[in-house]
Amino acid sequence: MAVYTAVSDEDLQAFVASYDIGEVTSFAGIAEGVENSNFMLRTTTGSYILTLYEKRVNPEDLPFFLGLMEHLAAKGMACPTPLHDREGRTLRTLNGKPGAIISFLDGMWPRRIQPQHCTGVGIAMGQLHTAGADFTMTRRNGLTLEDWRPLFEKSEARADEVCPGLADMLRRELDYLEAHWPRDLPRGVIHADLFPDNVFFKGAELSGVIDFYFACTDALAYDIAVCLNAWCFEPDGSFNITKARLMLSAYARLRQPSEAEIAALPVLCRGAAIRFLLTRLYDWLNHPEGAFVKPKDPMEYAHKLRFHQRASGPGDYGITAAAAAQ
Amino acid sequence: MAVYTAVSDEDLQAFVASYDIGEVTSFAGIAEGVENSNFMLRTTTGSYILTLYEKRVNPEDLPFFLGLMEHLAAKGMACPTPLHDREGRTLRTLNGKPGAIISFLDGMWPRRIQPQHCTGVGIAMGQLHTAGADFTMTRRNGLTLEDWRPLFEKSEARADEVCPGLADMLRRELDYLEAHWPRDLPRGVIHADLFPDNVFFKGAELSGVIDFYFACTDALAYDIAVCLNAWCFEPDGSFNITKARLMLSAYARLRQPSEAEIAALPVLCRGAAIRFLLTRLYDWLNHPEGAFVKPKDPMEYAHKLRFHQRASGPGDYGITAAAAAQ
Known part of the structure; x- marks a missing residue:
């Protein structure tokens, strides 16, 4: 239940422009997860998650986490994968915090386990x-x-x-x-x-x-x-x-x-x-x-x-x- | 910043099935707004907002609010409009709370006013x-x-x-x-x-x-x-x-x-x-x-x-x- 970081529309638009994913059409904080700030980002090309990493995550661990997601997704596992910006980077900075845009995954988590x-x-x-x-x-x-x-x-x-x-x-x-x-x-x-x-x-x-x-x-x-x-x-x-x-x-x-x-x-x-x-x-x-x-x-x-x-x-x-x- | 009500996947799927909007593909609470619980709902036909009305809203006012949105949208104003279920209703009940599915509106609110x-x-x-x-x-x-x-x-x-x-x-x-x-x-x-x-x-x-x-x-x-x-x-x-x-x-x-x-x-x-x-x-x-x-x-x-x-x-x-x- 977390959106700790406020992101201005101007900062967001500039950030998204450094990726090849079109222009922002909508943006909203997601009220799940307690460690990071997660936003549903929609652009003219599709849906994505923008994650800003808050203080409970050690920035030194981020290359491991992002690299792992990318590795697993490349192997065909259904999991989010970080997007590369126009310079090839997956780990970026927004509002002074480490951040990444990752692919959006369809589905719902089960509230009652069958x-x-x-x-x-x-x-x-x-x-x-x-x-x-x-x-x-x-x-x-x-x-x-x-x-x-x-x-x-x-x-x-x-x-x-x-x-x-x-x-x-x-x-x-x-x-x-x-x-x-x-x-x-x-x-x-x-x-x-x-x-x-x-x-x-x-x-x-x-x-x-x-x-x-x-x-x-x-x-x-x-x-x-x-x-x-x-x-x-x-x-x-x-x-x-x-x-x-x-x-x-x-x-x-x-x-x-x-x-x-x-x-x-x-x-x-x-x-x-x-x-x-x-x-x-x-x-x-x-x-x-x-x-x-x-x-x-x-x-x-x-x-x-x-x-x-x-x-x-x-x-x-x-x-x-x-x-x-x- | 509110998701006060937890909605189970089964209850949600049954609820959505009473509308003519396809099947749920994703569902997430939105961390904006403090009066109600808002969820981003995506189905095989598009994106919607599911709102559950919490105790700060008087249920007797809901027909006014929903009727107004529908009236304004029908007049061509860009605003969300409540969807009708298969029985023609806009105001429904989910998890014991009044709720409605409304259309999704593209765009972002301006964080810095120009x-x-x-x-x-x-x-x-x-x-x-x-x-x-x-x-x-x-x-x-x-x-x-x-x-x-x-x-x-x-x-x-x-x-x-x-x-x-x-x-x-x-x-x-x-x-x-x-x-x-x-x-x-x-x-x-x-x-x-x-x-x-x-x-x-x-x-x-x-x-x-x-x-x-x-x-x-x-x-x-x-x-x-x-x-x-x-x-x-x-x-x-x-x-x-x-x-x-x-x-x-x-x-x-x-x-x-x-x-x-x-x-x-x-x-x-x-x-x-x-x-x-x-x-x-x-x-x-x-x-x-x-x-x-x-x-x-x-x-x-x-x-x-x-x-x-x-x-x-x-x-x-x-x-x-x-x-x-x-």
Whole structure:
């Protein structure tokens, strides 16, 4: 829910004139996404997204993000791709901020997750992991194991305001994860934030993936764990094994996960759960009182974490290496 | 900056299916406007705006607003028009809220006002006042003379927090306006909120007017006064006579204001200034701390009001009946 930067019509027209995309016919801020300012830009040649990168994005990471989108799109993946201006640049400056014009992607993200959406996200993730295999740039995941304890410590003193006992639970979970985190799984480019609002569908069909601004180089199976958390729990908190199976079998059509990856899913799911729990907890404790953007409930992820803590193996997710290969 | 209502893809698809506009291809909340939830809706047949009316709009007023847009568009005015569903209805319900699909208008509102924009808004206002002359519905202006004192009283005790002496100044201004408000000027449909963000241009050319949700039946010249306030002051607070003359002469090409209307402009400008000053003051004193939507500065309108209080007549605005008729 963000348009942080105001753009004047004159500045915009001059900016657009440096691309070969015709003249501006309409321009409006988009009320989705909280990290950057996004605008729907229409010109005499088509529709585009103008993104201005706000302070939560490190400008040094932008060549990675834009290069990745371009690489994936060139490989045929349905995702936005940055446009080149008349001098060949994708990363530009507008209103003193880094910015880019990217292609517009049709589709809607699913507000209520149906089983076929889980098939779609499995396909999208499989496409991403295979198309990204020969992408040469790398980026460290800034929200992985080593980052969680320092992030926790920023909220530790007040965590129990959200739920009594939460600080202690998180402390013990971090101990567990630091002792058991798998370190030798196949690595590559992952999306790392493949939530429903980043996956577009037209009807039941996947139409593309957006928002690569957490993408990084990490264990491929960690992306699966993020998706199991984000797509396979029902609103009542129960885990939907059917959805998990659909996701994994769709993924396996493009890339077959190894037995080691399948076996690691419960601990990876614990890690993915604590990662979103910790950022939500921090935002919950630090958002301005009465702010328009309501922070997301960290306890949703505490409940998911508890499910994973109790899981005895990938079978509790309905997943086996054989099932994934179906 | 508003998307207050979340709309699920299934509800949206069912809603759109009741119109003859094809199938949804994309859907995104628009981060402009604070009264309603607006969405950019694209279908296989074109682009539309879906508006859901939130609690600041009285549902009983919606037939007036939608009927007015349809009337004006049918008369050839460039403005959005509500679509009819397969049963002929324009006003519908979605997610338990009143809603409508309206046509999409190309163009951008001017962030920095140039003289030619003042010509454009003069034309738009003239078109509105002439095209609206035979619109048969009426709606009382809910923010006119009788409403200002009760609105002021809600902020009176804390007005001096914004600026020492403000409460006293406002009290005396209301006394003046209650004694001098003109009551026999030509009346008709006015927009009543014709600010730059409600007037679209393509390059220097007016492309249309949006946001009729303050429209009402009132003195036509009051609309001119709103526009003199909103379009003819420079960022440094000075009044730009050239812009005022361009606006009035463009308006007069479509509708010649009477001498009585011209003579009343200074007091109408005082009224228009206090109307926006009072709503901004209320919002300033009552917005949640740290809210994402920054309230507009009420003192901008206190300075404009002071300019009007000092004006000795329409000549101080560069305006005479003869000049308007040029």
